[in-house]
Amino acid sequence: MQALVIVAHGSHLNPESSAPTFAHADTIRATSAFDEVREAFWKEEPHFREALRTVAADEVFVVPLFISEGYFTEEVIPRELRLEGWDVTDWESGDGVSASHATYTADDVEKRVHYAGPAGTHDAMSDVIVRRAESVSGDPDVGEGFGLAVVGHGTKRNEHSARAIEYHADRIRERGRFDEVEALFMDEEPEVDDVTEYFDSDDVVVVPLFVADGYHTQEDIPEDMGLTEDYREGWETPATVDGQQIWYAGAVGTEPLMADVLLERAADAGADVGDAIEQVREGTRVSGPADD
Amino acid sequence: MEDAQLDAFVAAAEDGVDCDGLVAARRSGGDGQNEAAGEYVFAVDGDRRDNLDESTFRSLASDHSSYGGNWYFWERGVPPGDDRVAFLRWLEGTDTTQLPERLDRLESGVHATWGQLHVTVSLDPDGDAGEYSRQYALCHADDVTSDGADLTEYHDPLDARELSKLDEDGRYRPLKTAPTLQRGWHFPDLGPHELVRAVECFYPATIPNWYREGEGDLDIDNWRDTAERQTGIYEVVEELPREAVEWVAQACCVDSQCLKRREWEYDDDEELAAPAGDGEFPCREPCSLVVAAARKWTILEGESERTYEFELTPSEKNQLEELIDAVADGRVDDVREADVGDGANRYRARYLRAKRFDEDGNLCGVETTNGDGE
Numbered sequence: 017m018q019a020l021v022i023v024a025h026g027s028h029l030n031p032e033s034s035a036p037t038f039a040h041a042d043t044i045r046a047t048s049a050f051d052e053v054r055e056a057f058w059k060e061e062p063h064f065r066e067a068l069r070t071v072a073a074d075e076v077f078v079v080p081l082f083i084s085e086g087y088f089t090e091e092v093i094p095r096e097l098r099l100e101g102w103d104v105t106d107w108e109s110g111d112g113v114s115a116s117h118a119t120y121t122a123d124d125v126e127k128r129v130h131y132a133g134p135a136g137t138h139d140a141m142s143d144v145i146v147r148r149a150e151s152v153s154g155d156p157d158v159g160e161g162f163g164l165a166v167v168g169h170g171t172k173r174n175e176h177s178a179r180a181i182e183y184h185a186d187r188i189r190e191r192g193r194f195d196e197v198e199a200l201f202m203d204e205e206p207e208v209d210d211v212t213e214y215f216d217s218d219d220v221v222v223v224p225l226f227v228a229d230g231y232h233t234q235e236d237i238p239e240d241m242g243l244t245e246d247y248r249e250g251w252e253t254p255a256t257v258d259g260q261q262i263w264y265a266g267a268v269g270t271e272p273l274m275a276d277v278l279l280e281r282a283a284d285a286g287a288d289v290g291d292a293i294e295q296v297r298e299g300t301r302v303s304g305p306a307d308d
Numbered sequence: 309m310e311d312a313q314l315d316a317f318v319a320a321a322e323d324g325v326d327c328d329g330l331v332a333a334r335r336s337g338g339d340g341q342n343e344a345a346g347e348y349v350f351a352v353d354g355d356r357r358d359n360l361d362e363s364t365f366r367s368l369a370s371d372h373s374s375y376g377g378n379w380y381f382w383e384r385g386v387p388p389g390d391d392r393v394a395f396l397r398w399l400e401g402t403d404t405t406q407l408p409e410r411l412d413r414l415e416s417g418v419h420a421t422w423g424q425l426h427v428t429v430s431l432d433p434d435g436d437a438g439e440y441s442r443q444y445a446l447c448h449a450d451d452v453t454s455d456g457a458d459l460t461e462y463h464d465p466l467d468a469r470e471l472s473k474l475d476e477d478g479r480y481r482p483l484k485t486a487p488t489l490q491r492g493w494h495f496p497d498l499g500p501h502e503l504v505r506a507v508e509c510f511y512p513a514t515i516p517n518w519y520r521e522g523e524g525d526l527d528i529d530n531w532r533d534t535a536e537r538q539t540g541i542y543e544v545v546e547e548l549p550r551e552a553v554e555w556v557a558q559a560c561c562v563d564s565q566c567l568k569r570r571e572w573e574y575d576d577d578e579e580l581a582a583p584a585g586d587g588e589f590p591c592r593e594p595c596s597l598v599v600a601a602a603r604k605w606t607i608l609e610g611e612s613e614r615t616y617e618f619e620l621t622p623s624e625k626n627q628l629e630e631l632i633d634a635v636a637d638g639r640v641d642d643v644r645e646a647d648v649g650d651g652a653n654r655y656r657a658r659y660l661r662a663k664r665f666d667e668d669g670n671l672c673g674v675e676t677t678n679g680d681g682e
Contacts, residue, residue, distance in 0.1 A: 027482070031474065
């Protein structure tokens with residue numbers, strides 16, 4: 017038997033924080049790739065501490081639904097899962113975006129635990145960002161005439177956070193699909209507040225690299241960009257700011273294709289996922305305008 | 309027993325069967341000799357027959373088809389995991405009621421309570437694991453007497469995630485074992501896998517921890533262990549004074565706030581005085597809510613005490629105490645609009661504020677002094 021455990025932050029205050037985790041777990045569950053798919057959280061139940069005992073399987077793939085390498089993925093989760101002999105160098109990352117997986121036993125259960133790198137730094141995450149741009153614009157071919165802003169926290173909270181944002185922005189830029197691609201940040205230059213200054217395109221899709229919608233993605237960023245005076249009144253999509261059309265996507269983690277990244281992480285760590293990756297890619301595709 | 313079940317039973321005898329008073333085995337032929345007649349053992353409730361050939365063995369199994377059918381359910385019908393099987397067995401009272409009486413009782417339904425959940429176990433002759441398959445009905449313990457027609461019906465166990473998310477008033481429940489589960493729903497016909505899944509959604513990890521406790525294997529982390537493990541913004545909880553840990557347990561961990569039974573103590577040598585609770589399932593360490601609250605209290609306890617002087621009538625002092633009690637006991641919403649005899653009544657509170665607060669919200673005009681020497 018093999019189990020997938022998706023570990024995410026969760027919240028004591030926001031009931032919707034765990035919604036993307038459950039949604040992606042359901043998508044993966046529907047593929048039948050794993051005997052068991054479970055969710056565990058830092059701020060909800062089951063807690064990381066009790067995650068491994070909630071599955072019967074003796075092979076467990078743990079995939080963090082986190083954006084970057086850092087405090088949670090390198091320190092909190094391994095400690096709380098009680099991974100024996102965890103050493104961050106086992107991930108062989110070093111540049112903040114290359115952690116793949118490492119295998120351990122845990123000292124409270126008799127299981128083999130394959131601990132994967134965070135979803136946010138997997139290469140497939142670039143595809144999710146692009147897919148997010150497709151879904152917010154409603155155009156499966158969006159790109160020409162459009163700019164794309166990938167937004168994250170800056171380094172103040174986590175030194176690798178900015179690295180993950182830049183990594184995906186660079187990868188998407190290299191594909192040449194969008195006219196312009198920029199990495200923007202909340203608490204350092206280049207700042208998302210000045211989004212229109214960094215793009216010449218008339219249309220700019222803004223995709224925050226966050227797992228769940230919450231204070232930052234639904235209050236802070238929309239107000240800072242000038243989409244609305246007051247987040248409670250909502251905003252248009254697209255909204256006109258300084259004569260440019262801003263297509264604000266909200267948290268990338270809510271995009272259904274995110275389930276694909278979790279599967280890829282587990283597959284990289286050795287899980288047998290059959291054709292689940294193809295199923296998820298197919299099943300979450302954005303349909304274009306209906307043909308008349 | 310159907311033929312397929314009988315075949316499965318004969319095959320299982322190879323490894324031995326011991327289930328609810330039914331025992332079956334197949335003796336090896338001795339020194340690897342050819343299989344011969346007289347090698348099966350069959351026993352029901354201690355009535356043992358040895359040296360049976362296969363056909364006699366089969367016919368005995370057929371004669372005791374309720375035992376065989378019951379075995380088949382436990383063999384083929386239940387989810388993987390010793391803890392889950394133990395839970396399903398506990399639900400129908402395997403410790404206290406033996407076959408065949410238990411099967412008779414299951415005909416009319418056997419009841420069990422798990423936190424605020426009420427489970428009714430009954431037989432499901434059309435179930436996937438033969439005529440002794442079990443079916444589970446799940447509802448809120450306070451809805452047991454309701455006519456099912458009043459309750460919204462659910463069939464997907466994962467719907468329990470949504471049902472457990474908000475309380476009756478639509479407020480978020482970050483603590484799944486808080487005694488605030490909303491009512492008004494029922495799952496009338498869950499199979500064993502689905503029942504376990506639903507319970508896991510309502511009360512995550514309670515089944516494995518309850519099982520571990522029963523096996524004498526519950527891994528408890530006391531307050532000190534938990535506090536010393538914390539890093540980042542929670543590292544400070546290690547500095548929470550000893551007596552404050554008592555107040556934390558009294559504030560957060562008693563039955564009125566959480567249905568888990570607290571098994572963690574201050575440390576290996578010192579127990580906490582707060583009642584541990586009577587819940588069915590144990591709490592093995594301070595949870596994330598307790599740690600997060602303890603962080604706040606650690607910071608607050610860092611302040612030194614100072615003396616303030618307030619002029620209050622005796623009734624006003626009593627009213628302040630009543631207000632704190634009302635909030636602490638969660639009864640604010642129960643105070644009637646015009647019940648001005650209750651100190652926690654809104655008009656009473658507004659009157660006290662109008663009389664005793666200055667324009668800056670200071671009680672009796674006494675300013676809060678921050679920091680030493682101010």
